[in-house]
Amino acid sequence: MTPALPMVAPAEGLPTRVRIHEVGPRDGLQNEKSTVPTEVKAEFIHRLARAGLTTIEATSFVHPKWLPQLADAETLFPELRDLAPAVHLPVLVPNERGLDRALALGASRIAVFASATESFAKANLNRTVAESLAMFEPVVARAKDARAHVRGYLSMCFGDPWEGPVPVHQVVSVAKSLRDLGCDELSLGDTIGVATPGHVQTLLAELNEEGVPTDTIGVHFHDTYGQALANTLAALQHGVTTVDASAGGLGGCPYAKSATGNLATEDLVWMLRGLGIETGVDLGLLTDTSRWMAGHLGRPSPSRTVRALSATPQEQ
Amino acid sequence: MTPALPMVAPAEGLPTRVRIHEVGPRDGLQNEKSTVPTEVKAEFIHRLARAGLTTIEATSFVHPKWLPQLADAETLFPELRDLAPAVHLPVLVPNERGLDRALALGASRIAVFASATESFAKANLNRTVAESLAMFEPVVARAKDARAHVRGYLSMCFGDPWEGPVPVHQVVSVAKSLRDLGCDELSLGDTIGVATPGHVQTLLAELNEEGVPTDTIGVHFHDTYGQALANTLAALQHGVTTVDASAGGLGGCPYAKSATGNLATEDLVWMLRGLGIETGVDLGLLTDTSRWMAGHLGRPSPSRTVRALSATPQEQ
Numbered sequence: 137m138t139p140a141l142p143m144v145a146p147a148e149g150l151p152t153r154v155r156i157h158e159v160g161p162r163d164g165l166q167n168e169k170s171t172v173p174t175e176v177k178a179e180f181i182h183r184l185a186r187a188g189l190t191t192i193e194a195t196s197f198v199h200p201k202w203l204p205q206l207a208d209a210e211t212l213f214p215e216l217r218d219l220a221p222a223v224h225l226p227v228l229v230p231n232e233r234g235l236d237r238a239l240a241l242g243a244s245r246i247a248v249f250a251s252a253t254e255s256f257a258k259a260n261l262n263r264t265v266a267e268s269l270a271m272f273e274p275v276v277a278r279a280k281d282a283r284a285h286v287r288g289y290l291s292m293c294f295g296d297p298w299e300g301p302v303p304v305h306q307v308v309s310v311a312k313s314l315r316d317l318g319c320d321e322l323s324l325g326d327t328i329g330v331a332t333p334g335h336v337q338t339l340l341a342e343l344n345e346e347g348v349p350t351d352t353i354g355v356h357f358h359d360t361y362g363q364a365l366a367n368t369l370a371a372l373q374h375g376v377t378t379v380d381a382s383a384g385g386l387g388g389c390p391y392a393k394s395a396t397g398n399l400a401t402e403d404l405v406w407m408l409r410g411l412g413i414e415t416g417v418d419l420g421l422l423t424d425t426s427r428w429m430a431g432h433l434g435r436p437s438p439s440r441t442v443r444a445l446s447a448t449p450q451e452q
Numbered sequence: 453m454t455p456a457l458p459m460v461a462p463a464e465g466l467p468t469r470v471r472i473h474e475v476g477p478r479d480g481l482q483n484e485k486s487t488v489p490t491e492v493k494a495e496f497i498h499r500l501a502r503a504g505l506t507t508i509e510a511t512s513f514v515h516p517k518w519l520p521q522l523a524d525a526e527t528l529f530p531e532l533r534d535l536a537p538a539v540h541l542p543v544l545v546p547n548e549r550g551l552d553r554a555l556a557l558g559a560s561r562i563a564v565f566a567s568a569t570e571s572f573a574k575a576n577l578n579r580t581v582a583e584s585l586a587m588f589e590p591v592v593a594r595a596k597d598a599r600a601h602v603r604g605y606l607s608m609c610f611g612d613p614w615e616g617p618v619p620v621h622q623v624v625s626v627a628k629s630l631r632d633l634g635c636d637e638l639s640l641g642d643t644i645g646v647a648t649p650g651h652v653q654t655l656l657a658e659l660n661e662e663g664v665p666t667d668t669i670g671v672h673f674h675d676t677y678g679q680a681l682a683n684t685l686a687a688l689q690h691g692v693t694t695v696d697a698s699a700g701g702l703g704g705c706p707y708a709k710s711a712t713g714n715l716a717t718e719d720l721v722w723m724l725r726g727l728g729i730e731t732g733v734d735l736g737l738l739t740d741t742s743r744w745m746a747g748h749l750g751r752p753s754p755s756r757t758v759r760a761l762s763a764t765p766q767e768q
Binding site: 143144150301329331333334335338359360361365400403406407440 | 458459460461462463466610611617645646647648649650651653654675676677678679681682684685686716719722723725726727728755756757760
């Protein structure tokens with residue numbers, strides 16, 4: 137009997153449409169202990185597309201040694217051909233070798249993964265920030281030559297497990313470098329989930345002042361301290377229209393142990409739907425998908441919306 | 453190594469101070485299957501006070517038959533005398549008999565519990581909305597005569613499990629009636645957690661227009677769909693400075709099964725602290741208290757902040 141959808145009540149100063157960048161199949165599954173079979177991944181992505189998601193990060197062309205969970209990128213990616221061009225299927229590439237593999241399969245949207253802090257650059261990429269940017273330079277340049285769209289992830293934008301709070305100017309500096317390399321879009325990651333709404337708006341304002349337009353910025357919040365949706369609201373109020381989320385709240389960060397899941401796509405869709413903001417997503421189909429995936433993973437979804445919508449028929 | 457506190461970054465248009473109305477000992481514990489011993493409740497409340505909470509809803513003087521978990525109100529309340537007057541200890545009273553019991557023990561702040569919908573009034577109070585307001589009339593009048601502060605809870609302000617979305621004018625009408633009875637403060641409850649930020653701001657604006665001042669309004673959000681903190685941010689942006697929360701996210705609603713926990717006080721404090729909004733609460737002491745209480749209840753706290761702060765020392 138619980139209403140399956142929130143009442144629609146728009147609020148002032150918000151965008152009319154938000155593009156959800158779904159990261160579950162890549163960012164979510166790369167953190168799973170057991171490897172999900174390729175055919176399950178392919179069905180997951182197809183189901184997400186049927187639920188209305190139009191940007192679905194499909195996999196990563198990192199060396200299989202580092203991410204065995206995504207070692208099947210070459211097999212998986214061709215299984216998704218029927219989704220193009222309606223659905224964008226960005227893939228993560230760590231270096232030129234990864235780019236070669238992605239382009240050879242016809243990928244038209246790629247992403248690189250940078251860090252705002254030296255500690256995480258060292259832990260995640262085994263390089264300084266400057267060295268990692270130097271590594272990305274030919275990757276982005278060659279991707280642009282191949283007419284691919286390039287997203288630059290920027291992790292640890294708010295706090296770092298080793299360094300604590302991250303100075304805003306430091307994030308802006310790396311963000312500008314990624315833009316200078318040619319990135320079409322940035323994704324600002326709160327990898328350990330410590331950000332709060334004022335911090336989000338401060339960083340966005342500083343990026344604008346330094347010439348990084350809001351329409352090139354996506355936000356990527358983690359729910360470690362329960363702040364992800366409030367931070368998303370703050371970002372929308374600043375004009376951001378691209379929000380990363382993970383179906384069912386899958387995922388976290390393998391190199392930052394205290395980081396729990398990404399913002400759940402369902403919790404995001406619930407808020408956006410209530411605000412009258414278009415996403416194109418069917419919440420019922422999406423929740424069904426996350427429940428189905430949770431069955432494959434053998435544990436319940438951490439998304440509160442998925443749990444609430446799942447509990448209703450049995451309990452009432 | 454995870455930073456134990458967020459970076460402070462204020463945002464425009466927010467209050468400088470928020471009063472947290474802590475509901476864990478009453479709203480949280482009344483939903484526990486097993487009864488918590490009186491001495492544990494007393495220590496819980498003392499620990500919450502030591503953590504800096506200055507308004508702690510202590511118990512309910514409802515008939516023990518309906519809430520056996522809080523049947524020890526007469527024994528518990530005198531155990532808290534040392535906390536007055538620095539700490540406000542409101543108690544819930546369902547009717548005149550409950551008021552008599554509360555006043556006899558020296559309670560100086562009481563709360564009544566009304567519903568914005570007929571279905572929930574029937575389910576929770578076995579009365580129509582009008583009948584319940586008639587029942588509260590002498591309760592509030594006599595409490596005011598005794599110079600007690602009166603809070604009026606208004607539940608199902610956004611959605612109702614039987615009726616779906618609740619019309620704003622219906623909520624405003626009952627809210628005005630509670631004000632007319634003499635309630636000093638209202639607490640707007642999203643009992644099943646379906647509200648979104650625009651809905652919150654629409655209701656607050658309509659209440660203002662109808663003569664209910666924002667400084668007499670508190671908000672009480674549930675995290676069923678993960679929306680509680682985003683809704684809180686929306687309420688703060690509208691000028692609300694009283695926010696209900698439950699230490700560790702304890703509680704829910706026994707008559708609305710799909711309702712999960714209250715907004716966790718820790719998650720709220722994390723956001724407010726990041727925003728530079730004063731609460732007087734020590735997050736470390738509060739988290740210790742919730743962890744201690746979770747030990748007594750035999751299950752982990754649902755608060756994401758409690759879990760994140762608890763995981764850090766072991767994992768890193």
